[in-house]
Amino acid sequence: MGKRDNRVxxxxxxxxxxxxxxxxxxxxTIQDYLNRPRPxxxxxxxxxxxxxxxxxxxxxxxxxxxxxxxxxxxxxxxKLLSGSExxxxxxxxxxxxxxxxxxxxxxxxxxxDxxxxxxDxxxxxxxxGKRRKKKKNRSHKSSESSMSGTESDSKxxxxxxxxxxxxxxxxxxxxxxxxxxxLYPEDKPLSAESLSESDYIEEARAKKKKSSEEREKATASxxxxxxxxxxxxxxKKKAAxxxxDxP
Numbered sequence: 001m002g003k004r005d006n007r008v009x010x011x012x013x014x015x016x017x018x019x020x021x022x023x024x025x026x027x028x029t030i031q032d033y034l035n036r037p038r039p040x041x042x043x044x045x046x047x048x049x050x051x052x053x054x055x056x057x058x059x060x061x062x063x064x065x066x067x068x069x070x071x072x073x074x075x076x077x078x079k080l081l082s083g084s085e086x087x088x089x090x091x092x093x094x095x096x097x098x099x100x101x102x103x104x105x106x107x108x109x110x111x112x113d114x115x116x117x118x119x120d121x122x123x124x125x126x127x128x129g130k131r132r133k134k135k136k137n138r139s140h141k142s143s144e145s146s147m148s149g150t151e152s153d154s155k156x157x158x159x160x161x162x163x164x165x166x167x168x169x170x171x172x173x174x175x176x177x178x179x180x181x182x183l184y185p186e187d188k189p190l191s192a193e194s195l196s197e198s199d200y201i202e203e204a205r206a207k208k209k210k211s212s213e214e215r216e217k218a219t220a221s222x223x224x225x226x227x228x229x230x231x232x233x234x235x236k237k238k239a240a241x242x243x244x245d246x247p
Contacts, residue, residue: 170201 039047 174200174204
C-alpha cells in the first residue's frame, strides 16, 4: 500500500488580487482628502476678525456690568455716610445740651455730689467692716471646730487604749488563774459561779503577789547559801595554805 498524497496547490495572493481587478471603494480615498476644498487667506482673515468682534462684545458687556455695580456701591456709601453724619450731629447736640445744663446746675450738683460721695464712701466702709468681721468669725469658728475635733479624737484614742489595757490585764489574770488551778487543784474556789468577776480578779491578783513574794524569798535564801559556801571554801583554802607553810 502506498502513502496518501496530502499536498496542496500554492495560490499567490498578489496574482489573485490582480486577476480580480480594481476594488470598488465605499468611502473617500486619500486623494479625495488631499483634493478637498480649502479656504483662501482672505477668508481666514475674515473669520479672525469675526472672533475678535465677539470678544469685544463680551468686554463691552462686562464694562457695563461694572459701571452699574459701581453706581450701586456709590449709592450705598452715600446712605451710610449720611447716617453716620446724622448720628454724629445728634451726639454733638446732646453734648451741647449737657454742657448747658451742667453750667446752670453746677453749684447745686457740686454740693449734692459731695454729700452723695461721702455717704457712698461711708456705706462702702461699713460693708467692708462687716465683711471683715464675718471672715474673722468664720476663721475663728473653723479653728475652734478643728481644735475640738482633735481633742475629741485624742480623748477617744486614750479611752480606747485604756479599755484595751484593762481587757488584756483581765485576760492575763484569768489565764494565770486557770494555769494555777491546773497545777494546784487544792486552791480552787468552792464555786466560780458564786463569785463575781471583780472578786475573782482580786483573788487572782492576791495570789500573784503571794507567789512573787515566795519566789523572792526563795531566791534570797539561795543566794545567801551560795555566798556562805564560797566563804567557807575560802577559809578552808587559807587554813590549808597556812598549815603547809608552818613546818
